[in-house]
């Protein structure tokens with residue numbers, strides 16, 4: 001039985017062929033993210049992380065296996081606005097204000113934007129951008145743009161949130177601030193979250209469990225439970241148990 005608002009990936013395999021090459025992007029990937037949980041997916045470049053996300057959003061068909069998002073096939077879940085997604089490149093439309101960028105998924109889903117004005121205002125507050133409602137993306141810092149992208153991902157009130165390296169382009173200090181913000185946003189929304197990241201410390205700080213992948217073929221080699229109490233404070237970044245968990249993940253990543 002699939003939990004209603006969770007992510008259930010079972011036995012996913014996907015091989016790309018082209019230019020005389022076969023790339024086994026995914027081999028037998030199984031991952032369950034219970035409702036309201038936070039899972040991080042970490043692995044070397046090309047191990048299939050984005051392929052998992054695309055398959056979860058119904059954007060990439062798999063060869064074998066099954067994807068269920070909030071109890072539905074992925075394309076159906078996305079079309080129903082049950083999923084939200086933010087990428088490394090915030091991908092904001094430069095000519096639209098912060099508010100109108102956040103409203104975009106509602107327009108795509110054919111929902112009434114006028115009746116969502118209050119919700120958009122609340123989201124702007126949630127991501128700490130009050131006062132910037134009418135600003136254009138070009139007037140914002142990189143971290144602020146990523147906050148807008150996260151607010152936009154949340155506007156359809158998704159039960160499941162996919163984040164693909166949302167803070168990858170930010171410097172370390174800003175990234176940590178965003179990690180703290182994201183923990184708060186996740187706790188407030190209760191959305192089941194799957195975060196793709198290259199940052200071990202980011203994964204450990206945020207997640208309930210970290211799925212570690214290897215490439216060629218792309219596969220999950222270990223799922224490590226993060227038994228750190230919540231809410232997690234910035235001081236955690238220098239705690240011994242935090243570093244033990246990071247070292248353990250690094251060991252798996254490097255084939256240990």
Ligand SMILES: Nc1ncnc2c1ncn2[C@@H]1O[C@H](COP(=O)(O)OP(=O)(O)OP(=O)(O)O)[C@@H](O)[C@H]1O
Pocket residue numbers: 016017018023024025043044045046047048049050051052218
């Ligand atoms: N449309 C495609 N056609 C051919 N090969 C593809 C396609 N999409 C992905 N691949 C290949 O599948 C493998 C997995 O790609 P994917 O983008 O999922 O990796 P990733 O772990 O997200 O990488 P990164 O961390 O660099 O973003 C790679 O070898 C990539 O070259």
